[in-house]
Amino acid sequence: MADSEQPEISSEPQSRHVTYCGVCTLPPEYCEYGGTVKKCQDWLQENHPALYGRIWSPEALEAATAALSVDAQKRAARDAQKKTAKAEAAEAKQADKLAKSVITIKRIERNKKKFVTAVIGLEAFGLELKKVAKDLGKKFATGSSVTKVPSGGEEIVVQGDVSDELHDFLLEKYKDIPEDNIELVDDKKKKKATSG
Amino acid sequence: MFKKDITPAPKQKLKSSVQRSLRQALLTTYPLMTPYIDEILPKKSSLESMKLPDRNTLYVLDNVPLFYQQDTGEVMPHLRLVHRFPQAFPTIRIDRGAIRFVLSGATLMAPGLTSKGGRLPVEGAAPKLEEGKELDQKVDEDGRWSRELEKGEPVVIMAEGKEEACAVGVLVAGTAEVKAKGKGPVVEDAHFLGDGLWNLGTE
């Protein structure tokens, strides 16, 4: 009886493990077709020197060009140049965008002595708001959610005044965010109530 | 098929009955997957699906993409799965010159296969899959499949001088016809390395 309850003995896993480029995500033998060849090469040389030696050896390169006609080689080279330029432009644009992106941490007084902290602008750094909101809720053991703002975007609202801790947490956890790009704002309750 | 970037959508857990029928469909389409199916899709695993643009569905297991399917068409392997189990799928091979075109989403044309660097099934190969011989088909040392592949069959596209596959797609012309004519489209709308599906985050 015990025998039939035993889990099946599975044979050795057959799945191959393929190394993917840490820069362009393709198998490294295909890095030459992307726009980040130089960076890909540097990454491969540092992380997988043997693989680097195999793919970028003079013999391999010679075999690669021998298979193409002179015309095809010229066209491929032009194509590669265009791709590199495009990738560089995209990268510069992205860097520029990040440099200009500001994350605002706003302390908002809801009632007397009752605060919430809003975080605005995280999406510019490629962060998924839902996930960050969940992390923040856990980190500060408080309510934290994504809410829509009238302007059409979304922000994270954390219960309680955690502005300073949040500032430090973002810097520590997300290394892409420069400290200068985070601003802290205090949104005091207006003295005159607008309603009533 | 996935030339543009894809925004991830929420994943949904599949009913076990759906998962079972998908497993059956896979084994029918890819008999060579039989030895690996329990590793690819363990019986007790819970498969998830994600809706993609153009009525495509992606099947994901533990954040790892496995297959995609347009409407009720053939279930196609994600390239990462092909890389893990290359023996499970019939292949053709393109010459080096065709690689950059395929990787930019162009239709694969016959000359990329009939040239010196390309590979189509061996000469004199059986014209189609014979019943009972599903597990006998394989690729030879030279990179040629052991039987002709028919129009409408899913095929993995290998590349001259490369170890890993660069695309998967459905044949719009059978390999025998490609050999005879030597021109025309062979695979349209492939899933290729670096396309939107490849880059899609499935975590």
Ligand SMILES: [Zn+2]
């Ligand atoms: Zn690369």
